[in-house]
Amino acid sequence: MNEIKIFSPATVANVACGFDVLGFCLDNVGDDMIIRKTNKKGIHITKIEGYDLPYEAELNVAGVSALAMYAAIDVDFGFEIEIYKNIKPGSGIGSSAASAVGSVFGMNELLGKPFNKTQLTEFAIKGEALASKCEHADNLAPALFGGFTLVKSISPLQILEIPSPDDxxxxxxxxxxxxxxxxxxxxxxxxxxxxxxxxxxxxxxxxxxxxxxxxxxxxxxxxxxxxxxxxxxxxxxxxxxxxxxxxxxxxxxxxxxxxxxxxxxxxxxxxxxxxxxxxxxxxxxxxxxxxxxxxxxxxxxxxxxx
Amino acid sequence: MNEIKIFSPATVANVACGFDVLGFCLDNVGDDMIIRKTNKKGIHITKIEGYDLPYEAELNVAGVSALAMYAAIDVDFGFEIEIYKNIKPGSGIGSSAASAVGSVFGMNELLGKPFNKTQLTEFAIKGEALASKCEHADNLAPALFGGFTLVKSISPLQILEIPSPDDxxxxxxxxxxxxxxxxxxxxxxxxxxxxxxxxxxxxxxxxxxxxxxxxxxxxxxxxxxxxxxxxxxxxxxxxxxxxxxxxxxxxxxxxxxxxxxxxxxxxxxxxxxxxxxxxxxxxxxxxxxxxxxxxxxxxxxxxxxx
Structure with a gap:
């Protein structure tokens, strides 16, 4: 598999009483992204639609989280990222988290899943930090794990999956x-x-x-x-x-x-x-x-x- | 049934992160009490062993909670209370809560259980307030319900029973x-x-x-x-x-x-x-x-x- 298309969902963080720790994941609101292996080493953002965001990987949330993962692996190829952004940046429903999560989730799939979701969150935190100027995971965790999540601590990163009723x-x-x-x-x-x-x-x-x-x-x-x-x-x-x-x-x-x-x-x-x-x-x-x-x-x- | 002997357990409140809301119940530490119906109306504390506590019902934690319940019922008899106090007052394991809970639990049994546990907690809060000068239920709730309890709010009183592992x-x-x-x-x-x-x-x-x-x-x-x-x-x-x-x-x-x-x-x-x-x-x-x-x-x- 050399190319993958993914849906990276919007999320609601804080959820009233859970400031800074609780979040949940939405179903039909989110970004589409394509992640592709390429011979050219490194992380290359090749397409951005929807909103005007930087193409330089180190200035782009999806790029920064991808670079964090890329630094942790040893491969002789690179990745291209296409971002079809539906979640408006600054809307409060985890726009940057969706970008940060999408790139690392997609890369992990193409690599054969060497990393677990907590590890993916660690990489995504680096991207999220670019947008929000601090390391937090209350949108990242529900985007990666789904459902309701409680970020018990950032260092060490501990994410709890809280069950929720079906309806x-x-x-x-x-x-x-x-x-x-x-x-x-x-x-x-x-x-x-x-x-x-x-x-x-x-x-x-x-x-x-x-x-x-x-x-x-x-x-x-x-x-x-x-x-x-x-x-x-x-x-x-x-x-x-x-x-x-x-x-x-x-x-x-x-x-x-x-x-x-x-x-x-x-x-x-x-x-x-x-x-x-x-x-x-x-x-x-x-x-x-x-x-x-x-x-x-x-x-x-x-x-x-x- | 005119007389009942009960065991009213010690409890641990706060439980580190649960200040003012969480508590759990102990098994083999607690007070014994005898509650007895009597022809003489009112609440009468007739025996106290273990520690030196007041016999006047309105000055005694068990008496005050009993009086609160007594005011809510209409009966032509009274209650005698004997207290065999094992939990030292001021020890931090719910001594006053055990007294406040014991009297109302025992009376409720003798009356045929007209009140549920949350209602019993309401009465017991009055007794606890005599000892601690404020209305709180973080020791009362585990003493009445057992296990771990979370007092979500005092007004209205909401007590949640949290399950805990067997071991x-x-x-x-x-x-x-x-x-x-x-x-x-x-x-x-x-x-x-x-x-x-x-x-x-x-x-x-x-x-x-x-x-x-x-x-x-x-x-x-x-x-x-x-x-x-x-x-x-x-x-x-x-x-x-x-x-x-x-x-x-x-x-x-x-x-x-x-x-x-x-x-x-x-x-x-x-x-x-x-x-x-x-x-x-x-x-x-x-x-x-x-x-x-x-x-x-x-x-x-x-x-x-x-």
Whole structure:
């Protein structure tokens, strides 16, 4: 096999109470990529469609993660990467993670799978760091493993696969505004009241238990973020209205996807998720902000060959 | 049935990363109590052995929780309570919780179980509040439900029963020193660095997952407290040495039990727990501090009729 086409999915990180550690994978939103062996050694990005991104491997997220893996192998050939980017960079649904994951997953397949998924995450972290200026894996892990993942620690890298009920759907609205990474960082509190921290870890522990036991009511009760959302939601126009509309129309919970501006909600069943889609888009339809909206089953497989 | 004898178990709260929310129940350490119907209306504490505690119901933890339940029922009789106290008050293994739970559990049995365990916890919280000056349930919940419990919230009261592997044992050493509640409170930070809070909830989420999946290695990896232990451990002589000795001799993890001074460790198997017992007591044997030490299987039943 000399060429492979893959689908690298979008992901939702943080998931309300799981700031910086929890994430889940989407099913029908993501990038396509082609990875190809070539006689020319090194990593070569040969095509980028969808968004304007750099072709120099060391300046491109998919290129940097590919270079990290390439440095760990000893081969007399190289790889070409074609990127068909559907996830808008900066949307808050793991655009850079999809790129970082896609190249290393594809290369690993062409090499006969010498690396496991945790090792692939290690390479992908290097790419992700180019985009977000820090090493984190809360989008990478669900893109690679699928389903819900908890990044227990970065060093050493420990990723836990948390089971989730079959009938869980996400609705994500992406308002087409730009939030500067620097701004969404600066607005984070450096210290949090102990009481808020306790509430947050009670909710996260509870959410993990609820996912294990397929307890939708408890999933709903646990999807609260008292630490980050009160700050970052200020950067997202109509956040409270969208969240309220989602909850009123049956969402189990809603919150900021990653560092925003996308807003996610979780629902039991496709019908509920479609109702919530309507409710969320009704809020933004009354503004002059353009938006995308997606309904997706939780993708339990992650990145895949197509 | 007019009289019942019960065993009300000791418990370990906080469990390293689960400050204020997590707890587990011990098997062979606890108080005995007799609850008896009597013609004389009201709650009457008629016997206390073991420790010097007040006989006035409204000044006694078991009495206050009993009075809370008594106010919620309409009966033409009263209850007598005998307390055979084995758990030293202030030891950090849920002495007041055992008292608060015992009276309401026993009364509920004599009444034909009109209340469920969550309702019993509500009553017991009133008794616990007398001892600890605030309403919390992290010792009450495991004493009533058994096993590991996560108190998701106090208002409304939500208690989750977390499964745990069969072969999990605890070793607890109780150095006979007094830590004033006011001191152990005052030493807590009011604010915590966001990074520490994230590490703590990553560990708690991970511990809940590890308990669900009987993953001993992950239980071990998750038993870290970066928020409270660095402060409160200063109040416990030889804490670091005891913890280190436990870990060196095979404990999965160790930490402060409740607000101390007891120190708990968790082990896979009785043999390991006994080795850790020896290692922990060796540390205190070299001091002039008296101590008790217990090895116990996790008690998955909680308070029971004997």
């Amino acid at each position: 869980l759907y996400a609705t994500i609205i992406h308002p087409q505004i730009e939030i500067k990474t620097s701004e969404s960082r600066a607005i984070l509190p450096k210290e949090v009241p102990l009481g808020h921290a306790i509430e947050q870890w009670a909710n996260l522990g509870s959410l993990v238990h609820a996912l294990h036991t397929s307890d939708y009511k408890l999933i709903s009760n646990s999807l609260n973020d008292v630490v980050v959302e009160p700050h970052r939601s200020q950067l997202i126009p109509k956040f409270s209205l969208v969240k309220e509309a989602a909850l009123i129309h049956g969402a189990l919970g809603a919150g900021i996807s990653g560092s925003g501006p996308s807003i996610f909600s979780l629902c039991k069943g496709l019908e509920a998720a479609n109702k919530v889609r309507e409710a969320m888009q009704n809020v933004y339809s009354k503004t002059d902000i353009a938006f995308d909206i997606h309904v997706s089953k939780i993708n339990t497989n992650g990145v895949k060959i197509i | 999990l044992y605890a070793t607890i050493i109780h150095p006979q020193i007094e830590i004033k509640t006011s001191e152990s409170r005052a030493i807590l930070p009011k604010e915590v660095p966001l990074g520490h809070a994230i590490e703590q909830w990553a560990n708690l989420g991970s511990l809940v997952h590890a308990l669900h999946t009987s993953d001993y290695k992950l239980i071990s990896n998750s038993l870290n407290d970066v928020v409270v232990e660095p402060h409160r451990s200063q109040l416990i002589p030889k804490f670091s040495l005891v913890k280190e000795a436990a870990l060196i001799h095979g404990a999965l993890g160790a930490g402060i039990s409740g607000s101390g001074p007891s120190i708990f460790s968790l082990c896979k198997g009785l043999e390991a727990a006994n080795k850790v017992r020896e290692a922990m007591q060796n540390v205190y044997s070299k001091t002039d501090i008296a101590f008790d030490i217990h090895v116990s299987k996790i008690n998955t039943n909680g308070v029971k009729i004997i």
